[in-house]
Amino acid sequence: MLLDDLQSVLETAGSVKILSSLKNDKLQYPNEKDIRIMIPDLHLLSNRGRSALGATGPAPTHALLLKVLQAVTQFRLSVKADTDSVCAVYFMGDMLDLWREAPSGTDTSVVAGAIIQDHLPLFAAACSPDLKARVICGNHDFRLHEASSFGAADRRYYFPSVSPTSLCLHGDVFDWIEDFPDLFNETIVYYTSPFLSLLDHMKNDIEKLMKPDRNDAPTFEPTGAITPCTSLEDAAALHPLWKRAWETSKKTNADFNLGLRSIIIGHTHSPRIVAYEDGPDFLALIDTGAWLQDTLSNDAASAEQGTIGAICGNEVRLFHMEDFKSGDGPKSSTV
Amino acid sequence: MVLLKKSIRFAVISVIFYTTSCCCPHPPANQPLPCAVAVREHQLRFDAGLPLQIKDMESLVQFLVAGGDRNVMGEDAVLLGADAHYRPLLQLLAQTENLYVDSLSKSKFSKWFTQKPTFQVVDAREENVPVPGAVFAYPDASFWWIFHQKEGKLIQLIVIKSNPSNN
Numbered sequence: 001m002l003l004d005d006l007q008s009v010l011e012t013a014g015s016v017k018i019l020s021s022l023k024n025d026k027l028q029y030p031n032e033k034d035i036r037i038m039i040p041d042l043h044l045l046s047n048r049g050r051s052a053l054g055a056t057g058p059a060p061t062h063a064l065l066l067k068v069l070q071a072v073t074q075f076r077l078s079v080k081a082d083t084d085s086v087c088a089v090y091f092m093g094d095m096l097d098l099w100r101e102a103p104s105g106t107d108t109s110v111v112a113g114a115i116i117q118d119h120l121p122l123f124a125a126a127c128s129p130d131l132k133a134r135v136i137c138g139n140h141d142f143r144l145h146e147a148s149s150f151g152a153a154d155r156r157y158y159f160p161s162v163s164p165t166s167l168c169l170h171g172d173v174f175d176w177i178e179d180f181p182d183l184f185n186e187t188i189v190y191y192t193s194p195f196l197s198l199l200d201h202m203k204n205d206i207e208k209l210m211k212p213d214r215n216d217a218p219t220f221e222p223t224g225a226i227t228p229c230t231s232l233e234d235a236a237a238l239h240p241l242w243k244r245a246w247e248t249s250k251k252t253n254a255d256f257n258l259g260l261r262s263i264i265i266g267h268t269h270s271p272r273i274v275a276y277e278d279g280p281d282f283l284a285l286i287d288t289g290a291w292l293q294d295t296l297s298n299d300a301a302s303a304e305q306g307t308i309g310a311i312c313g314n315e316v317r318l319f320h321m322e323d324f325k326s327g328d329g330p331k332s333s334t335v
Numbered sequence: 336m337v338l339l340k341k342s343i344r345f346a347v348i349s350v351i352f353y354t355t356s357c358c359c360p361h362p363p364a365n366q367p368l369p370c371a372v373a374v375r376e377h378q379l380r381f382d383a384g385l386p387l388q389i390k391d392m393e394s395l396v397q398f399l400v401a402g403g404d405r406n407v408m409g410e411d412a413v414l415l416g417a418d419a420h421y422r423p424l425l426q427l428l429a430q431t432e433n434l435y436v437d438s439l440s441k442s443k444f445s446k447w448f449t450q451k452p453t454f455q456v457v458d459a460r461e462e463n464v465p466v467p468g469a470v471f472a473y474p475d476a477s478f479w480w481i482f483h484q485k486e487g488k489l490i491q492l493i494v495i496k497s498n499p500s501n502n
Contacts, residue, residue, distance in 0.1 A: 086410050132406050152404045154499040157411040256415045
């Protein structure tokens with residue numbers, strides 16, 4: 001089973017826990033030789049960008065993430081040794097935090113270049129031809145495709161390629177905040193960045209008013225193996241983006257005669273799986289979480305952690321990863 | 336109380352929105368044409384001789400459905416409506432009577448080519464810089480359609496990814 005194999009490989013890079021999982025034939029993703037791996041929001045900043053925003057202390061090393069990327073690359077190569085197999089890796093958007101790095105209107109290539117320069121080993125691994133990762137544009141890097149190295153970046157991927165049942169996208173389109181014009185959001189995010197100096201005097205007030213329950217710090221609350229809700233209201237209560245995700249799946253299915261059964265997103269930084277099942281209706285919203293070392297305070301960033309999502313053979317798992325504690329060997333547990 | 340908080344939130348956002356709208360430069364309504372179109376790497380490029388052959392047409396449809404990225408062909412779909420939208424264009428490009436430079440500005444192509452072409456095309460694979468007018472490119476929402484012509488006849492097509500999908 002490729003999901004078990006992936007978990008074993010991740011255990012060589014760090015300490016692994018299964019945060020949440022769902023096994024259900026209604027996912028209609030039965031191919032056990034087809035695995036999709038999701039790496040959510042990295043929000044990478046340059047050292048200058050972090051410093052300009054008021055961060056102190058050394059820049060995060062991303063040592064764990066680098067080990068994870070190298071492990072996933074080796075895993076992909078081993079899976080692809082069987083030419084009938086598929087192993088596709090997706091960066092789920094907001095890989096680079098162009099919004100926080102520079103004010104609106106700055107050339108994307110220049111901003112992206114500054115970030116890349118300070119994370120060369122990380123980008124070498126993330127953009128390796130052996131990994132062949134898809135890069136999804138998020139709301140914080142929605143013009144990333146303008147940088148030549150990211151010319152292949154796109155907004156969404158449906159898979160498998162024939163009769164797709166799953167849609168992978170950043171998820172910002174489901175967020176009411178994104179109903180405002182990009183320029184507005186871009187400006188607000190830059191001027192309310194976490195380590196901000198300019199407009200500091202009103203930053204906290206604005207944040208409290210605008211984002212009472214939106215916190216950049218990721219939450220990694222384990223939910224274990226989940227069972228689908230039987231009412232749309234219950235599902236909507238479990239995830240703020242559920243309602244629009246559900247509406248999108250219905251519309252896409254109608255427009256393109258599809259049978260989407262899962263939508264995979266990043267964006268919220270709170271990994272969880274919410275599923276709904278009622279007769280023939282089924283949808284799983286898979287929120288893959290985040291890796292936020294560059295946008296957290298130095299204390300919070302010192303303990304690197306993040307999440308990886310994966311789907312294969314009618315099963316989805318969200319893995320939480322952190323560094324081995326001292327004296328800890330490679331091992332894993334189910335929360 | 337909740338209603339009051341939501342009202343305050345909306346009022347603050349509205350004020351900031353109108354303030355920033357007035358003070359900040361607005362992006363252009365349409366993506367501006369670049370100074371030059373660069374012919375991308377094999378991953379993001381499809382080359383075909385004209386008239387299009389059936390085999391090339393099917394491969395090109397797959398390339399377009401994959402959003403113009405060979406790395407995801409056969410594994411992901413990006414532009415779900417690409418087959419229905421572009422196949423009639425490819426069929427036109429398979430017919431010799433349509434393969435003249437002037438044909439592209441006629442109404443039968445207007446569904447796909449709504450803007451004027453640019454003649455600034457850079458292809459570092461070529462031995463020499465192009466004869467002016469020998470290569471030109473039409474943009475659409477997701478791709479550049481680059482044509483080589485000789486004596487007014489279209490002889491080669493290159494399609495490259497230009498923008499992410501919007502469907």
